Amino acid sequence: MDTEEQLNRAFLALGDPVRRAIVARLSRGAATVNELAEPFDISLQAVSKHIQVLEQAGLVSRTRDAQRRPVHLEAARLERLTAWIDTYRLAAEQRFRALDALLASTDGGAAATEEKKQ
Amino acid sequence: MDTEEQLNRAFLALGDPVRRAIVARLSRGAATVNELAEPFDISLQAVSKHIQVLEQAGLVSRTRDAQRRPVHLEAARLERLTAWIDTYRLAAEQRFRALDALLASTDGGAAATEEKKQ
């Protein structure tokens, strides 16, 4: 399973309010499909599909307990997402700070100001 | 503009490899649509649409420089995404650590083990 593909699936999975609510719920502990479906006004089958999407993204996993299939949050996968975002966020912020420093230093500030105001 | 809706758009926006590549590129500095389109084998119009998706998500903004429209990364919006993810990731990890502690403490470990192995 490609990592790029997993990133894709994970971000797409979180791009839905029902699935984000499911993730939020699971952060407080494992739950069955029925339990997860309870707050929503959609069919159980629709919720089951949402869980499959989250599972394919690696964001949740499932075990078996008799006829129940408890769903668990995979915190490690969430961390991969923040890691991806932070890579670029921090790069952008650092670049911005470097520009600030340049701006503050004596002269040569013209070009820096040009970029800064954009 | 609803915050929930913005979260949605932002996660969906990052759920596409072209848009993630654009974000990565912009973390190294602003760029025009033409510059952003250069690495891809798709039409300029397609890239323009991707940028509009990112803009609607609040992940990028644009200024004007003659007939060019430089695109800038909005690091603050990226931070909101990590903040959302971390809220639930940290909750899940803390719960897990609490379970570990319970497990390590003398007896009463049966129920904890039960959850832990799932």
Add this chain to the structure above:
DNA sequence: TCATTGATCAACCGATCTGTTGAATAAAGA
């Protein structure tokens, strides 16, 4: 003014997504 450059708008197409309903499967319990 007219051609060029940079980018967007509009209409369209095929694929994927989110929901539905109805049927099927799997395990537990009477």
Add this chain to the structure above:
DNA sequence: TCTTTATTCAACAGATCGGTTGATCAATGA
């Protein structure tokens, strides 16, 4: 065995997505 509970599978409909091409707009520069 028969019923109930928990969940999934299958087929479908409508909406949205990502791409295309062709036309248009806006600013520069000759």
